[in-house]
Amino acid sequence: MTQITERVGDIFDCPPSSILIHACNTKGSWGAGVAAAFKKYSPAAFHHQRTHCTTPSSSTISISTHQRSLIGTCLLIPPFPIIKPQLGKPSPPPSKPTTQQMDKKFWIACLFTSSGYGKNVDTPSAILRATESAVKDLGRQISDGKEQGCEMGGCYSVRINSGLFGVPWRDTKRVLRMAGVDMIVVRPESQKDEVVGSDGEGEVGVEDVQPESNSGGQGVDSVAGGKEEKMVQGERQDAEKIDTGKINKGLKRKSGEDGRDENGKKRGGTQTKLNFGKSQ
Structure with a gap:
C-alpha cells in the first residue's frame, strides 16, 4: 500500500527539489x-498553469471542452517553467523567480480534481475519482522525469480537496493510499483531527481511534464484561432482598410478631430476630 505520512509544518519548508502537490480547478484560477x-x-x-488551462491544443477545440479534458490529469511544473504563448494572445512577460524559488527549486504538481470552484465545485464523489486518476498521472510523469535525469526529490502534499473543495480529508486519504505515489502530507498545527505519524508506524486516524477506559489498562471488552457482571450481581442481590423480605414478613405474620395477637389486638413484648443463612 502507498505510504502516506502526516507531519505538522509549512509545505514551503520542504527540502530543495521536492515535488509540492495541491489540488486545482481547471479554470486556471489560484x-x-x-x-x-x-x-x-x-x-x-x-x-x-493558467496558460495550460486556457489554451486548447488546437483552434477547433473550445476552451470549455479543453478544460473538461483536464479533469483527472496532473500538470507537473518544473522549478523554472517556460511560459508558452497562448493562441492569438501576446505572451506574458517572464516572471522573475522569487528568492525562495531560486533556493528551493521546487516542482509543483497541480492535480486537476474539480472543473470549477466556489458554488460550481464538482461533487465529492467526482473529485475523489479525479484525484485517483490525477495522482496516477503524476506517478507516471515522475518516473519519466527521473529516467530523463531530472533532479526530483520526494513528494510533499497539503491536505488536498479538504479546503475550498469541501471533501473530508479522510476520504481523500483513502484514495491516495491506492494511487501508488508515496508522499508526506504537511498540515498546519491548527488541523488536529488526526494523530501525526506514518502508516504502519503507529498512525491513528480519526476513524481508527479506539475509546480509552479508566479500567487500569483493561480493554473495551473486559470493561463491558465487568459492567455486565456487576449488573447481574446487583440484580441477584435485589432479588435476594425481595425474597428475604417476603419470607420475613410471612414468618412475622405467622408467629404474631408483627405486634398483634390472633384477635387483632396489640400486645407488647419483643420481636424474635431471624438469622437466615446461619447454622442453629
Whole structure:
C-alpha cells in the first residue's frame, strides 16, 4: 500500500527539489486558499498553469471542452517553467523567480480534481475519482522525469480537496493510499483531527481511534464484561432482598410478631430476630 505520512509544518519548508502537490480547478484560477500561497511562491508557475488551462491544443477545440479534458490529469511544473504563448494572445512577460524559488527549486504538481470552484465545485464523489486518476498521472510523469535525469526529490502534499473543495480529508486519504505515489502530507498545527505519524508506524486516524477506559489498562471488552457482571450481581442481590423480605414478613405474620395477637389486638413484648443463612 502507498505510504502516506502526516507531519505538522509549512509545505514551503520542504527540502530543495521536492515535488509540492495541491489540488486545482481547471479554470486556471489560484485566487484563494492554498493555491494563493503557491501563486505567491512562484508567479511563473501560476502563469504556466493558467496558460495550460486556457489554451486548447488546437483552434477547433473550445476552451470549455479543453478544460473538461483536464479533469483527472496532473500538470507537473518544473522549478523554472517556460511560459508558452497562448493562441492569438501576446505572451506574458517572464516572471522573475522569487528568492525562495531560486533556493528551493521546487516542482509543483497541480492535480486537476474539480472543473470549477466556489458554488460550481464538482461533487465529492467526482473529485475523489479525479484525484485517483490525477495522482496516477503524476506517478507516471515522475518516473519519466527521473529516467530523463531530472533532479526530483520526494513528494510533499497539503491536505488536498479538504479546503475550498469541501471533501473530508479522510476520504481523500483513502484514495491516495491506492494511487501508488508515496508522499508526506504537511498540515498546519491548527488541523488536529488526526494523530501525526506514518502508516504502519503507529498512525491513528480519526476513524481508527479506539475509546480509552479508566479500567487500569483493561480493554473495551473486559470493561463491558465487568459492567455486565456487576449488573447481574446487583440484580441477584435485589432479588435476594425481595425474597428475604417476603419470607420475613410471612414468618412475622405467622408467629404474631408483627405486634398483634390472633384477635387483632396489640400486645407488647419483643420481636424474635431471624438469622437466615446461619447454622442453629
